[in-house]
Amino acid sequence: MPRSEQNPAAEGVSQLVEDTTVPSAPQPREFTPIDPPVVREPRKPARESGLLGKVVVITGAVAGIGRATALRFAEEGARIAAWDVSTETAPQLESAIKRAGGESHFQALDVSDASAVESAAAALVGHWGRIDVLINNAGIVRDAQLVKWNGGSPESIMSEDVWDSVIGVNLKGVFLVTRAVVPHMIKGGGGVILSAASVVGLLGNFGQTNYVASKAGVIGMTRTWARELGKYKIRVNAVAPGFIATDMVRAMPPKILEGMVARTPLGRAGTSEDVANTYFWLASDQASFIHGAVISVDGGVVIGT
Numbered sequence: 001m002p003r004s005e006q007n008p009a010a011e012g013v014s015q016l017v018e019d020t021t022v023p024s025a026p027q028p029r030e031f032t033p034i035d036p037p038v039v040r041e042p043r044k045p046a047r048e049s050g051l052l053g054k055v056v057v058i059t060g061a062v063a064g065i066g067r068a069t070a071l072r073f074a075e076e077g078a079r080i081a082a083w084d085v086s087t088e089t090a091p092q093l094e095s096a097i098k099r100a101g102g103e104s105h106f107q108a109l110d111v112s113d114a115s116a117v118e119s120a121a122a123a124l125v126g127h128w129g130r131i132d133v134l135i136n137n138a139g140i141v142r143d144a145q146l147v148k149w150n151g152g153s154p155e156s157i158m159s160e161d162v163w164d165s166v167i168g169v170n171l172k173g174v175f176l177v178t179r180a181v182v183p184h185m186i187k188g189g190g191g192v193i194l195s196a197a198s199v200v201g202l203l204g205n206f207g208q209t210n211y212v213a214s215k216a217g218v219i220g221m222t223r224t225w226a227r228e229l230g231k232y233k234i235r236v237n238a239v240a241p242g243f244i245a246t247d248m249v250r251a252m253p254p255k256i257l258e259g260m261v262a263r264t265p266l267g268r269a270g271t272s273e274d275v276a277n278t279y280f281w282l283a284s285d286q287a288s289f290i291h292g293a294v295i296s297v298d299g300g301v302v303i304g305t
């Protein structure tokens with residue numbers, strides 16, 4: 001059979017030459033600079049994440065998305081440094097991390113307290129020697145309209161206290177924890193930083209001036225740190241969850257919750273595990289070229305309704 005019939009691309013080159021040879025095994029080709037040899041490493045199983053034994057700091061780890069994230073990393077044999085201002089359920093979290101296959105080191109701290117954060121980072125490095133992954137998950141909401149107008153005068157406003165508390169935890173806290181952790185990552189030769197943004201940091205939201213400002217700020221810091229820290233092999237990304245069924249949102253009136261599901265094209269609230277799986281994948285070797293990104297985990301809310 002003429003070679004040109006086997007390979008139409010070769011037509012015009014060999015069509016005049018009848019090929020009478022018996023087909024044999026493909027021969028190695030010579031490579032040119034535009035077709036460089038690909039050195040393939042043996043393929044790793046999909047579950048091999050590169051996170052076994054890695055030291056993962058998770059802020060706000062005792063509840064909701066933080067807890068699910070701690071357990072997801074523990075399943076892969078990571079060492080979990082759980083940092084939370086709430087200590088009540090910390091012992092249960094520590095046992096659950098161990099049952100899932102990880103190691104646990106809990107530290108009680110408020111992420112908006114600079115000296116507590118610096119001490120916790122130093123204590124952790126004293127304990128495990130390094131920090132590989134940081135997940136800035138701790139966050140709070142304190143909703144109020146900027147100015148609620150009623151009968152020709154303001155009925156209420158967003159107070160400075162309400163503004164400061166949310167900015168203190170969600171924005172300054174992310175800044176303080178990341179600033180404390182980065183030198184240890186640089187010394188260790190790299191790392192991964194993931195931060196909780198929110199779909200409302202992209203879209204805005206009624207009654208959430210403070211929260212939206214904090215989450216938009218997290219997106220801005222993520223992009224800035226991606227530029228500053230890439231050269232140290234530190235990958236930096238943000239995750240923007242939509243409506244995730246945790247205590248943070250369960251406290252809202254049912255009418256608002258129903259409205260949130262109605263605005264979600266997938267027609268359901270997300271789970272903490274939906275977000276935990278995203279953090280896990282972003283921290284893994286599978287996401288080694290994802291940097292400076294904001295990944296929506298929102299059932300499609302961000303595309304608008």
Ligand SMILES: NC(=O)c1ccc[n+]([C@@H]2O[C@H](COP(=O)([O-])OP(=O)(O)OC[C@H]3O[C@@H](n4cnc5c(N)ncnc54)[C@H](O)[C@@H]3O)[C@@H](O)[C@H]2O)c1
Binds near residue numbers: 169
């Ligand atoms: N649940 C959602 O629908 C949703 C949507 C978008 C973004 N997010 C973000 O995801 C993150 C986790 O949300 P969640 O729903 O799991 O919240 P959650 O309220 O269930 O848990 C928050 C955790 O953070 C801890 N925390 C609060 N303030 C702290 C502080 N000052 N220092 C240390 N720890 C502190 C709490 O004790 C708690 O363990 C938050 O940053 C939140 O803004 C959540």
